[in-house]
Amino acid sequence: MPREARDTLFLLAVIAWTITPHLAQLPAWCGVLTLIVLLWRGRLAIANESLPGRWVLVGVLAIAIGLTLLSYRTLLGKEPGIAMVVALMALKTLELRARRDAFVVFFLGFFLILTHFLYSQTLLVAAAMVVSVWGLLTAVVLAHMPVGVPSLRRAGALAARTALFGAPVMALLFVLFPRVSPLWGVPDDGVSKSGLSNTMRMGSVAQVALSEAIAMRVKFDGPVPPRDAFYFRGPVLTRFDGVEWRPVPLFAPLESTLRPRGRPIRYEATVEPLRLATIPMLEATRVPPRVDGYGIGLRGDLQVLADRPIYERIRFTGEAYLDYTLGPMRRPGDLGESLHLPDGFNPRTLAWAAALRRDPRYAGADAATWARTLLQHIRGAGFSYTLAPSTYGRDAVDEFWLDRREGFCEHFAASFVVIMRALGVPARIVTGYQGADPEPVDGYYIVRESSAHAWAEYWQADIGWVRADPTAAVAPDRIGRSNRLVAAPGFVAEALGNVSPELMASLRNGWEALNNRWNQWVLNYSRGQQFDALRNLGFSSPSWQDLAFLLIGALSVLALAGALWAWFDRHRVDPWVRQLERLRAELRRLGIAAEPHEPPRALAARARARLGADAEPLVRLLDDLERQRYGRGASERPDRALTREFTARARALRPAWRGAAR
Known part of the structure; x- marks a missing residue:
């Protein structure tokens, strides 16, 4: 060609x-x-x-x-x-x-x-x-x-x-080089989505649960909490318009007090791009984490919020108290949002709650009693936990609670909150992630998109906000063992399913461990790590000026080394020229004139004229050199063996021709 x-x-x-x-x-x-x-x-x-x-x-x-x-x-x-x-x-x-x-x-x-x-x-x-x-x-x-x-x-x-x-x-x-927010952190970016949202409608979280993409990786510094405590708190949804749940606006007052008990659980988390300002953290967090380039705050409802949506992978360390109480112990006047129910929605469920409230058996019932009653009802009324519930209409809670009784975590959480509010108990929805893969990979527990979850919180006098997970009442393995539902496999997935599960799990874990190293060492290399590197080099309190001076100095050294190499390379002699010059020197010692401009062919003719038949070995080698250098199948580098043989034969001829010259 x-x-x-x-x-x-x-x-x-x-x-x-x-x-x-x-x-x-x-x-x-x-x-x-x-x-x-x-x-x-x-x-x-x-x-x-x-x-x-x-x-x-x-x-x-x-x-x-x-x-x-x-x-x-x-x-x-x-x-x-x-x-x-x-x-x-x-x-x-x-x-x-x-x-x-x-x-x-x-x-x-x-x-x-x-x-x-x-x-x-x-x-x-x-x-x-x-x-x-x-x-x-x-x-x-x-x-x-x-x-x-x-x-x-x-x-x-x-x-x-x-x-x-x-x-x-x-x-x-x-x-x-100074670390700045990456170029790919643009609002319309196509990076993987976290699956969480600042709003919730019945069905939205169920769609996310189909994804096995990684949402976050968590590594614990010390004892690992039990699996049913893996609640990573995300957006807290309090406002309800009958169809959609939303968080309370940032400017709204949120009176809340976190009272932790016991020793905290320390951990390191790497969270994939969220496209939200809310950072999911293990409950309950008392101090917001530090993330390079972001201002992080902690709201009264324990939402951890950044000052802008996060479009890049972040890494941070955090502390969580598994045993805690949250919120005011006495009912303040600003819990109205947690009691509000819009007019004209779910009338049958509200009537069901009103009838329950009038039941003499529950006279004087407190919030904890109502919560136990609803969870008991879920266990015994034929509810089922499914990944693919059918479509619900305008009064979704009515259809779920009284008719179909099949749904995913958001159906249970939303219905629980609506009924608790109808019973006069402040309640709200919390979304986030619950659970993780059974075994850690490279020391990290992997939380997947399929762990996206919704649960409820209700307010109880003298205690504050209490977590209630209605999903655990109907699917305890979902919470206790992180046994998530999976979608029906397609043709390719079914074929792959015939492969050994242990082999597939091992391959996936190995690949995810390699990806985790890539994330930690390359993608998550931050300004803090840059300064840590300077401290390791002896800088007591590194700054941007130290970073700039070190970078300029290192580049200058490399530039100088490059200049020296260029000077050396410019003065280097081509190996073919060096080989031919050695052969010319041997010919001159035999009394044969060898000019610098003459090719091997001309040198061979001059040697034959000077030495006669004795020159044939040298002539043959010069012809070989001509073919190696200029022939059709030319070599890339000179043949050192040819140089050694030519030198040896020329030196063997030297004594005889010196005598002849005398």
Whole structure:
């Protein structure tokens, strides 16, 4: 295959590899258009046909712009911008007429590699992009070797070696460059969602429970609490309009007092991107954690709130008291939100609660009695815990509590709270995560999206807010052992299910442990860790100035080392020239004139004229050198064995020809 066709096909393969991970986020037309253009360009390269004219490219570009506008209604923004870059990169391959055009494709490729991290920063994506970088660097090397037919293997090795030379600089910049919020932390980012929301409707959490994605990782410093205590508190939903539950606004007063008992549980947590300002923490937290770049506060309802939504992975340490009381012991005047029920919703359930309240058996019942009564009713009235309840209508609590009696955690929690309020007891919904995988991976307990949960709290005089989990009444294994329901498997999942469960669990745990190391050491490298590194280097109280001076000093040392290497490389002698000069020196000792400009062939002729038949071994070696250096199958480096043999034969001839000269 001609070199131009080979290099073009290699570049097209690298482009296809770079674009492929984007196809999951791009509209279908973009992937189809890119594939058609790349195949078209590949066929032109193989057939050695001319490239299309300018108006053909303008027409295809107009189609790409029109489809982008049709898909996004704009050309501005992350998604339409990436779609256009992908289309333009493919179209630019149809203009590869000169090295300048190739460089445009290279730079577009490097930019496109960066855009992958707007969607995901996983280890797999990083590994795929390393391959893309190597491929593009190889193409750059080929573009700078216009003469001959250098092999892809040689160009790839040179590209890899060049990248390795730059690795120390990259590592230095990673460790010392000031940490800022990552570029991928933009509001319209496509990062994984936590599954939690500031609002709740019946059915929303059930949809999240289908996901086995990791929500957070928790590592305990000391004893591990029992599994039924794994309650990670998220948004607290108090306001109810009959359909949707919402939290109390930030400006509303929340009188609450946390009174912990016993020793705290200390732990470290790594939380995936939330897209919320609420940070799920193990109940109950008395002191908000410190997260670099965020202001964190603790509300009266024990919600831990950041000063803005979190679009990046965060890591923090926390303390939790498993034994505590929360809230005022005497009923204040601001619990009205926790008693409010909108007019015109769930009339049958309200009538059921009113009848229960009039029952003489419950005369003078307090909040704890009402809670026990409702939980007892759930246990004995035929309720079922299911992942896929049917659709509920406007009066969802009526249908769930009195008719169908099947649902997920939010159905039980919402119905419990509504009835407690109807009985005159302040109550609210708490959402978050409950439970974790049975065994830790690399020391971390993994909390998955399928652990998303909703429970209830009611207020009791002389105690405060008390947790009640109605789901535990009908599905105790869900809380006590974290035995989550799973959706019915599809064809692929069913096939994978035939593999040994122990093997699948081992493979998944190993992969998640590797991902966790990647998260901890790379993605979660923060300003605090930078300053810790400076302390390890001897800085007593590191600052930004120390970081800047150290970075500038290290870069200066590396620049000086690079300059010395460049000076040395400039004064190095080509190994072929060095070999030929050694052979010329041996010939001069035999009395043969050997000029610096003469090739091996001319030296062989001069040696034959001077030495006659005795010169044949030297002539043969000089001819071998000529073929090795300039022949069709030229070697990349000189043959040292040839140099040694030539030197030995020339020295053996030296005594005889010295005598003849006398």
